Amino acid sequence: MKADKHLEFEKITAKALPEFEALSPGHRACPGCGEMLALRQALKGLGPNTIVVNATGCIEVVSTPFPQTAWNIPWMHVAFENASAVGSGVEAARRALLRKGRLTDADTTIVVVGGDGGTSDIGFQSLSGALERGHNFIYLCFDNEAYMNTGVQRSSATPEFAWTTTCPLGSASSGKTHKKKDLPRIMAAHDIPYVATATPAHPLDLMNKVRKGAAVKGPAFIHIFSPCPTGWRMPAERSIEIAKVAVKSNIYPLYEVIHGEYVVKRNSKNPLPVSEYFKLQGRFKHLTAQDVRTIQDRVDATMDRLLSYARLSDDTKGRP
Amino acid sequence: MGLRTGIEVSLALAEAVGLSRADVIAAYPITPQTHIVEHLAEMVAEGRLDAEYVAVESEHSAISACLGSAAAGARTFTATASQGLAFMHEILFIASSMRLPLVMAVANRTLSSPINILADHSDIMPERDIGWVQLFAENGQEAHDLTLQAFKLAEDSQVLLPVLISLDGFFLSHMIEPVTLISQEEADAFLSPCTLKPRLDPAEPRTLGALGGPEVYTEVKQQQNEALCGAVPVLEKIWNEFSGQFGRSYRSLETYRLDNAEIALITMGAVSETARSSVDQLRERGIRAGLVRIRLWRPFPVRELLSSLDPIPCIAVLDRMLSPGSVNGPVALEVKSAFYQHSRQPRINCFVAGLGGRELSRRTFIEMVNRSLAGESHDTPSIHLDVRHA
Numbered sequence: 033m034k035a036d037k038h039l040e041f042e043k044i045t046a047k048a049l050p051e052f053e054a055l056s057p058g059h060r061a062c063p064g065c066g067e068m069l070a071l072r073q074a075l076k077g078l079g080p081n082t083i084v085v086n087a088t089g090c091i092e093v094v095s096t097p098f099p100q101t102a103w104n105i106p107w108m109h110v111a112f113e114n115a116s117a118v119g120s121g122v123e124a125a126r127r128a129l130l131r132k133g134r135l136t137d138a139d140t141t142i143v144v145v146g147g148d149g150g151t152s153d154i155g156f157q158s159l160s161g162a163l164e165r166g167h168n169f170i171y172l173c174f175d176n177e178a179y180m181n182t183g184v185q186r187s188s189a190t191p192e193f194a195w196t197t198t199c200p201l202g203s204a205s206s207g208k209t210h211k212k213k214d215l216p217r218i219m220a221a222h223d224i225p226y227v228a229t230a231t232p233a234h235p236l237d238l239m240n241k242v243r244k245g246a247a248v249k250g251p252a253f254i255h256i257f258s259p260c261p262t263g264w265r266m267p268a269e270r271s272i273e274i275a276k277v278a279v280k281s282n283i284y285p286l287y288e289v290i291h292g293e294y295v296v297k298r299n300s301k302n303p304l305p306v307s308e309y310f311k312l313q314g315r316f317k318h319l320t321a322q323d324v325r326t327i328q329d330r331v332d333a334t335m336d337r338l339l340s341y342a343r344l345s346d347d348t349k350g351r352p
Numbered sequence: 353m354g355l356r357t358g359i360e361v362s363l364a365l366a367e368a369v370g371l372s373r374a375d376v377i378a379a380y381p382i383t384p385q386t387h388i389v390e391h392l393a394e395m396v397a398e399g400r401l402d403a404e405y406v407a408v409e410s411e412h413s414a415i416s417a418c419l420g421s422a423a424a425g426a427r428t429f430t431a432t433a434s435q436g437l438a439f440m441h442e443i444l445f446i447a448s449s450m451r452l453p454l455v456m457a458v459a460n461r462t463l464s465s466p467i468n469i470l471a472d473h474s475d476i477m478p479e480r481d482i483g484w485v486q487l488f489a490e491n492g493q494e495a496h497d498l499t500l501q502a503f504k505l506a507e508d509s510q511v512l513l514p515v516l517i518s519l520d521g522f523f524l525s526h527m528i529e530p531v532t533l534i535s536q537e538e539a540d541a542f543l544s545p546c547t548l549k550p551r552l553d554p555a556e557p558r559t560l561g562a563l564g565g566p567e568v569y570t571e572v573k574q575q576q577n578e579a580l581c582g583a584v585p586v587l588e589k590i591w592n593e594f595s596g597q598f599g600r601s602y603r604s605l606e607t608y609r610l611d612n613a614e615i616a617l618i619t620m621g622a623v624s625e626t627a628r629s630s631v632d633q634l635r636e637r638g639i640r641a642g643l644v645r646i647r648l649w650r651p652f653p654v655r656e657l658l659s660s661l662d663p664i665p666c667i668a669v670l671d672r673m674l675s676p677g678s679v680n681g682p683v684a685l686e687v688k689s690a691f692y693q694h695s696r697q698p699r700i701n702c703f704v705a706g707l708g709g710r711e712l713s714r715r716t717f718i719e720m721v722n723r724s725l726a727g728e729s730h731d732t733p734s735i736h737l738d739v740r741h742a
């Protein structure tokens with residue numbers, strides 16, 4: 033797999049972790065918040081020359097109760113569904129001002145941050161539009177699989193069968209009846225230079241993916257699996273473990289789409305059964321054996337499809 | 353001196369955006385605003401205007417991109433109408449609350465349903481509380497001049513607020529009118545280059561758009577309102593400067609033949625020209641009519657209104673929007689409220705007319721005057737003119 037070589041970037045290693053902290057401690061996220069863990073890592077990957085545009089959601093709310101702010105880098109929030117459009121404006125303005133000589137630093141990275149709701153639901157259109165227009169920013173989607181800020185309501189990213197407050201359990205309901213929207217795949221369909229999936233349990237991988245996103249010219253989209261102890265009904269100390277199990281069970285495959293070519297991180301030949309993932313979370317405690325089998329089949333099929341994309345990318349390499 | 357030429361008003365407005373050397377234009381097309389944004393796209397394409405034209409995928413994104421652009425320190429413009437303005441609604445409040453200077457033109461068009469592309473003020477009136485400076489142009493010259501003035505006002509360090517210019521869709525936006533176009537040298541002498549400091553600056557990190565609870569929310573709103581009201585003296589200064597340089601004078605409202613008047617019409621926008629000629633006609637017939645045309649809608653010029661209407665006993669207000677379930681349309685409510693604690697209580701009638709592009713002719717204004725003088729009392733609900741019954 034050589035697709036990596038298309039991208040030149042300065043790789044972060046365990047021995048040389050950036051010391052930079054974009055967020056001050058003491059913000060109001062719940063203990064073990066996967067979003068905040070991943071956000072910290074992502075911004076370490078980018079450093080201080082970064083502007084953040086944030087959609088409404090947990091990250092925005094926990095980090096900026098006036099007169100306090102956790103942010104040590106410039107940060108802007110306007111509303112829930114429009115962060116990509118605001119980011120488009122920031123990027124376009126900076127392009128104009130650089131051209132006119134009113135700005136000199138061309139290396140600033142613009143990052144747009146949204147939750148799964150702000151990305152795959154209400155902010156979907158503005159994101160799609162911004163990607164189509166090719167704005168040079170990195171979009172980070174922190175997917176905790178529900179609207180957590182408003183109290184754990186379902187989103188299109190909530191997985192099938194999961195409990196949320198708007199797909200509750202009852203005699204006529206056993207959780208969400210619809211499948212999770214496959215956002216990274218839709219993002220890749222925009223033919224942008226870089227799409228990746230990541231988790232806070234794989235910090236070096238996450239930081240380097242963010243760096244790659246910053247290195248490409250044009251939009252990059254990074255989907256970050258973000259465990260939420262509060263909404264997933266699990267102990268705070270389980271966040272990292274659950275993200276690891278999600279990857280090891282292929283519930284959440286790690287992959288990149290670099291200039292259209294899939295690079296899939298293959299797990300061991302024997303992935304964990306998905307039941308290992310479900311049993312750690314209260315939101316799935318009602319699952320039947322049949323539900324688990326349904327998901328296992330889907331997860332296997334998705335992994336096969338991803339690997340076939342990757343093989344395809346490989347096969348098409350080096351052809352005349 | 354600028355060149356006096358026949359030009360479509362939309363183009364005259366777009367030319368003024370160019371003369372202002374806007375850095376970023378983010379817009380989404382909607383009739384009857386299209387000629388403004390098409391012309392701007394053309395100016396950028398021809399290299400006449402060095403700006404980023406962001407062809408967004410919706411009005412919601414247009415206004416959102418404008419907020420990002422203004423925060424990044426760019427001179428920013430957008431334009432919309434009707435459904436597009438309604439779609440922006442949520443973000444319009446945030447623009448003013450965050451004190452982000454930008455300029456927007458609204459080619460007034462009614463709101464669905466039924467879907468209808470023609471003019472009235474149903475789109476702009478529901479936006480009266482967005483906290484922007486709001487101006488109404490009557491003709492092409494004003495659309496051109498106000499645009500240049502709007503950037504100067506929006507970016508003034510005492511103001512830092514978004515500014516909106518309304519122009520009636522089609523009836524003004526698509527008219528070809530004689531306009532004295534300002535030259536680039538004149539424009540540069542009047543409006544200095546954009547000096548907004550980028551508020552999003554890695555060298556000086558700030559948090560914009562934070563969460564504000566009950567302990568600060570009220571104060572934020574108070575300060576915002578003070579800033580909006582404080583924009584008036586700045587605007588007056590800008591108007592003085594403008595008339596000094598260009599010889600065209602502007603005020604928050606224009607009056608016509610109010611001397612010795614027994615009745616005053618109150619209008620806004622392009623139809624005021626028709627209203628003026630109705631006043632002439634009425635005067636010829638011995639009816640002492642006059643006119644007040646409101647140019648500055650927000651902040652509402654209460655003092656100027658009261659003094660210009662003194663001592664006229666009867667007032668007929670034209671509302672180009674039906675406010676369902678309310679006694680009157682928004683303009684009449686504003687006028688009545690201005691008089692509420694005044695020692696003098698003229699008779700004030702609200703006439704709702706000209707909806708969805710229905711013609712407003714001299715006949716309309718003459719009917720308003722006749723019915724008002726016939727003694728309809730000031731606490732009556734709106735009078736709906738020209739309603740045809742099946």
Ligand SMILES: Cc1ncc(C[n+]2csc(CCOP(=O)(O)OP(=O)(O)O)c2C)c(N)n1
Pocket residue numbers: 067088089090091112113146147148149150151174176178179180181182187
């Ligand atoms: C237009 C609009 N609709 C609804 C809301 C209420 N709201 C605020 S945040 C939020 C959910 C955020 O969910 P997500 O994007 O997944 O982020 P999370 O809080 O889970 O990190 C909702 C529904 C809003 N602020 N604006």
Ligand code: SF4
Pocket residue numbers: 060061062063064065066067068090094176180181259260261262263
């Ligand atoms: S609710 Fe979930 S996402 Fe929100 S702060 Fe708490 S742990 Fe983080």
Ligand SMILES: [Mg+2]
Pocket residue numbers: 147148149174175176177178179180
């Ligand atoms: Mg979420």
